[in-house]
Amino acid sequence: MRKILLIGAGKSTSALIKYLKEKSNEEKLQLIIGDLSLANAEKFAGHHPNTKAIQLDIFKADQRQEAIKNADIVISMLPARFHIEVAKDCVNFNKNLVTASYVSDEMQALDEEVKQKGLTFMNEIGVDPGIDHMSAMQVIDRIRAKGGKMLLFESFTGGLVAPESDTNLWNYKFTWNPRNVVVAGQGGAAVFMQEGKYKYIPYHRLFRRTEFLEVENYGRFEGLANRDSLKYRSVYGLDSIKTLYRGTLRRVGFSKAWNMFVQLGMTDDTYTLQGSEEMSYRDFVNSFLPYSPTDSVELKTRYNLKIDQDDVMWEKLLELDIFNPHKKIGIKNATPAQALQKILEEKWTLAPNDKDMIVMYHKFGYEIDGKTNQIDSTMVHLGEDQTYTAMAKTVGLPVGIATLKILNKEITTTGVLRPITKEIYDPILKELAENGIVFKEKEREYLGYNEDNVVG
Numbered sequence: 001m002r003k004i005l006l007i008g009a010g011k012s013t014s015a016l017i018k019y020l021k022e023k024s025n026e027e028k029l030q031l032i033i034g035d036l037s038l039a040n041a042e043k044f045a046g047h048h049p050n051t052k053a054i055q056l057d058i059f060k061a062d063q064r065q066e067a068i069k070n071a072d073i074v075i076s077m078l079p080a081r082f083h084i085e086v087a088k089d090c091v092n093f094n095k096n097l098v099t100a101s102y103v104s105d106e107m108q109a110l111d112e113e114v115k116q117k118g119l120t121f122m123n124e125i126g127v128d129p130g131i132d133h134m135s136a137m138q139v140i141d142r143i144r145a146k147g148g149k150m151l152l153f154e155s156f157t158g159g160l161v162a163p164e165s166d167t168n169l170w171n172y173k174f175t176w177n178p179r180n181v182v183v184a185g186q187g188g189a190a191v192f193m194q195e196g197k198y199k200y201i202p203y204h205r206l207f208r209r210t211e212f213l214e215v216e217n218y219g220r221f222e223g224l225a226n227r228d229s230l231k232y233r234s235v236y237g238l239d240s241i242k243t244l245y246r247g248t249l250r251r252v253g254f255s256k257a258w259n260m261f262v263q264l265g266m267t268d269d270t271y272t273l274q275g276s277e278e279m280s281y282r283d284f285v286n287s288f289l290p291y292s293p294t295d296s297v298e299l300k301t302r303y304n305l306k307i308d309q310d311d312v313m314w315e316k317l318l319e320l321d322i323f324n325p326h327k328k329i330g331i332k333n334a335t336p337a338q339a340l341q342k343i344l345e346e347k348w349t350l351a352p353n354d355k356d357m358i359v360m361y362h363k364f365g366y367e368i369d370g371k372t373n374q375i376d377s378t379m380v381h382l383g384e385d386q387t388y389t390a391m392a393k394t395v396g397l398p399v400g401i402a403t404l405k406i407l408n409k410e411i412t413t414t415g416v417l418r419p420i421t422k423e424i425y426d427p428i429l430k431e432l433a434e435n436g437i438v439f440k441e442k443e444r445e446y447l448g449y450n451e452d453n454v455v456g
Contacts, residue, residue, distance in 0.1 A: 001030040002407060005071035007056060007064075007086060008078040009035040009044045012100075012126075012176070014387050016077070016396030017044050017051075020403075024050035027404060034067055058082055069093045073407050075399060076101075083107065091117060098403045100126030100395050103416060111416040120411060124418045125402045127358060127394035128157035131379070131432070133232075133418055134398075134425035135439050136362055139375060140236060141422060143366045150241050151372065151446065152365030156213065156223040158249025159391050162355035162382045163218070169316045171251035173348045175356040175383075175391045182341045183269050184248070185227060192229035193244040195448070201225055207259040211245075212252065213361050215378050216440070221359065223247040224255055235420060249359050257316045260305050261340060264288045269337035276334035282325040284339050297323055320347050356383040358390040360439075365446040372446035379439045397435055401428050 004020060006013065020031045031048075034056030035041040041053035058064050058078065068074055068089045073096045076086045080101035087107055090097040096119055103123045114121050124130055132155055140150060159175040174181060190201040201209050210222040229246040233239055261267050265288050273279060273287065282297055289300040301323075307313045321327065322343055329339045350356060362377040383390035402419070405411040411424055419425055432438075 001028055001050070002072045003030045003032055003070060004073055004075065004403060004407070005032045005034060005067055006075045006077065007034050007058065007067070008076065009033050009037075009041050010077060011389070012392050012395045013044065013077050014389070014396065015393040016075070016400045018388070019397055019400040021048050021051060023400075023404065024048070027407075032067070032071065058085060061085075065089050065093070068095055071095060073098070073403055075099070075403055077399070080104065087121065090121070091119070094119065096406050097121045098125060098399055098406065099123050100130060100399050102129055103418065108416055115415045118414050120406050120414055121416045122402050122406060122411070122419065122424075123416065125398045125428075126396075127159075127391070127398070128360070130398050130419065131394055131437070132157055132360060132362075133420050134429050135360070135377065135379065136364075137236065137420045138422075138425050138429060139362065139364050139377060139441075140238075143364065143368070143375075146368060148366040148368040150238055150364070150366050152243040152363060152374070152448075153236070153238060153241060154211075154223075154243070154245045154247070154361075154363040156221075156247045156249045156359075156361045158221065158359045160249065160251065160357045160359060161350070162357040162390075165350070165354040165356075166251075168347065169312065169319050170254060170257060170348070172254055173350050173354065173356070174345065175350065175389060178341050178345055178348075179337075182267055182337045182344070185224075186267070186269065188227055190225035190227050190229070192225055192246070193233075193242065196242045204262060207255040207262055210255050211247070213249070215359060215361065215380060218357075218359065218380055220252050221249045221361075222252045222255055223249055223361075235418065243365070249361065253312075257313055260307075260313060260317065263305065264301075266336050266340045269335045272333040272335055273329075273339060276329050276339060277332045279329045279339070280325050281321065281327045281329070281343055282323050284329055284336075284343070285322055288336075320344065350386045350389070352386045354386055356389045356391055357381070358394045365448070367446075374444050374446035376442045376444070377439050379437065381437050393435075394437060397432060397437065398428055401431050 031051045033041045033045050034054045036057055038055040045051040045053040056067055074090055076083050076099045083099050083101060084106045087097055087110055091113055094117055136155055161173040185203050185206045190206060192199050210224050213221050213223055224247055226246045229244055233244055286297045292300060329342055331338055358381045360379040364375040366373060381390045381394055
């Protein structure tokens with residue numbers, strides 16, 4: 001039996017583990033699930049004969065190295081900052097590695113050594129990054145093969161709630177790490193290219209500059225800029241492109257409402273609140289408002305945000321029970337962002353039978369034989385329930401497929417990789433399509449960047 005070591009058994013691993021279990025007899029696999037919590041690892045392993053659960057503390061070098069040394073290939077589903085120690089051990093013990101995380105500087109620094117040892121370290125093989133890379137590069141390479149020149153590339157991904165489970169005014173529930181949602185966009189201005197010009201959106205304006213997109217059968221969405229859209233300009237070979245924009249999808253109206261938190265300062269993660277453990281939700285809101293001996297917290301909030309009592313923005317705040325004087329933040333030395341996250345998780349956590357939804361939208365503008373065209377490529381995938389989510393499937397399946405392709409020597413390129421070459425993306429996208437993760441394309445005349453779809 002060939003041993004696959006999976007380090008970290010979080011929510012996003014449910015579909016990955018299911019996939020590897022289903023392949024284990026045919027592929028002669030033993031899946032070893034290592035997690036800090038043995039009970040959690042055992043829960044995921046179940047009673048499947050080809051799985052084994054172990055307790056694995058990655059900060060205990062002997063324990064970590066022993067597990068890696070005995071594996072044929074390693075999958076790290078740890079938080080991104082912890083991959084590097086696993087990666088160094090994989091180099092030392094000559095083991096291939098797969099992660100869904102962005103390539104860090106520390107990981108990239110291992111590239112030469114990984115190549116010298118003939119190893120494959122596949123990174124960015126989840127959904128975003130991952131499926132976005134593969135689906136984009138497949139179309140871009142196809143355009144180039146026909147002699148086309150790229151003029152525009154826009155790419156948006158959203159982890160959202162499925163229409164049948166959309167039960168709140170925000171049209172949103174957490175489908176991945178809530179902290180990442182709360183602090184999204186911080187740490188510098190969003191930067192992108194439009195018609196050959198560099199554009200910047202500072203954080204305090206980010207949620208008021210959105211682009212509208214229509215997805216067939218699913219309606220209208222809004223896209224807001226990622227922090228650095230130009231990160232993949234050279235990676236994709238798009239150095240001379242005029243328009244390059246990468247963003248996040250939400251339902252229309254979410255960003256305008258989220259901007260209320262930004263303007264009040266509730267998303268700040270740089271300082272802690274005094275007495276946050278005993279602070280009520282109402283006290284939390286009031287801590288960002290001017291003192292008044294007569295005005296209520298509600299009145300001060302409406303005045304500062306310039307919203308009326310009959311405004312849907314106000315209804316959205318009330319729905320969160322954010323003015324409750326009895327509920328406590330309950331977190332010692334919480335930052336505003338952590339306190340806000342606590343309040344939101346109470347209302348935006350998926351119920352057991354809720355379904356989530358992944359939406360991806362690419363735009364490719366190009367010129368060929370003197371004519372300009374545009375391809376719009378969209379993918380929508382719905383989850384099954386709270387455990388087998390669309391997020392878990394679109395992250396876990398590419399990881400699982402890539403792992404088997406490397407193990408079976410169908411992917412042989414060495415080094416610290418992203419899934420941006422035909423050898424990698426063609427077979428993985430084919431198998432994803434067989435599992436219901438399918439892109440639909442529409443081609444039309446390219447009219448250039450359309451500012452009529454942009455708000456702000």
